[in-house]
Amino acid sequence: MTALHVLAAAGDPPTHEAVVFWILAPIAVLAALGMILVRSAVHAAVLLAVVMLSLAAFYTAEAAPFLAVVQVVVYTGAVLMLFVFVLMLVGVDSTDSLVETLRGQRVAAAVVGLGFAVLLVVALAGTLDSFHPKGVAAAEGGKGNVVAIAEKLFSSYVFAFEATSALLITAGLGAMVLAHRERLTPRRTQKERMEERFARGGAAVAPLPGPGVYADHDAVDTPALLPDGGIAVDSVPEHLQISSARPHVEGVERELER
C-alpha cells in the first residue's frame, strides 16, 4: 500500500492528490472538448484515449487501483483499439460534413448542454457541502483493494457476475452474426483463374519483367530496358509508376536519348 493510498483512505484528500487533480482535470476537459470539436474521427479517438488515461489516474488517486488497471486494459486497450479498427474499415477520411441537417441544431445543442451543466453543478453544490469522504480502507478491511472487490464480487454480486457472462457471450455471437457476410458468388479456384489467364493469351501468360538495376540506380522503380533500347513499362509496379517512379523513368529515357 502506498502512502497516497493510506492518506486517501483516511479522510480528506491529501494535497498531492490536489496537484494531480488540478493538472489532469483541465487536460481531461480540454481533450473531451477537442473530441467534439475536431473533424477527423481518428483525432477524436486519440483525444478520447487522453480522457480515459487521465480517468485511470483519478481512479488510482481515489484508492481504486483495480479499476484503474481495468480502465487502461479494457477502455484504452480494447475498446479504443476496436474503435480505431472500425475507423480503418469504414475509411479514415470519413470526416464529418460541416453542413447542418437541422438548422440551428448546433447552437441549440450547445445551449442545452450549457443549461444541463449548470443544472448539474448547482445541484451538486447544493447537496454536497456536508460530505467528508470516509475512504474505502475500512470496507477493504486491510485485505487490499483487489481481494476485497473479489470477495464482494463472488458473494453479494455473484448473480450479476453470472449474468455478465451471458451478456458477453450474446454480444460476441451478435457481433459475429452482424459482421458476417454471405458469399453471393462461388469462390474462383486457382484452376479457373489460370484458365482465364491463358485464354487471354499474349503477354499476360509470361511473368512480368523484373526491375532494371544499373550502376547509378538500385531502386525497384528503375525500369528495365528492352532489347531495342526502349523502356519496359511493365517492369515498374503500377503504384510506383504513379507516384515516385515517373521522374526515374523520365531520367532513364533522357539518358537513352544522349
Added chain:
Amino acid sequence: MSANNYLYLSAVLFTIGAVGVLVRRNAIVVFMCIELMLNAVNLTLVTFSRINGQLDGQIIAFFVMVVAAAEVVIGLAIIMSIFRARRSASVDDANLLKY
C-alpha cells in the same frame, strides 16, 4: 481540495459527451461520446464509493465497464453493416424508417 471536485469534473465530462452525441454526425464519433458519458458516470460511482466508505460503487463501475465493452462490440458491428449497405457512416444517411 475535497473529493467533491471529482463529481464536478464528471458532471462536466458527461455534459460534453451529451453535447457531442447531439452535435456530431459521424456514427463512430457519436459512439465515442457515449463512451465518454459512461466514463464520467464511472468516475461518479468511484467517488461516491469513497465518500460513503463502501466498495459497492467500485463494483458497479466494473459492471458498467463490462456492459460498455459488450455495447461497443455490438454497436460497431451495426455501424459496419450499415456502412456496407449504404457506404456511409453518417447518422443522417440511415433514414429508411423515416416517415
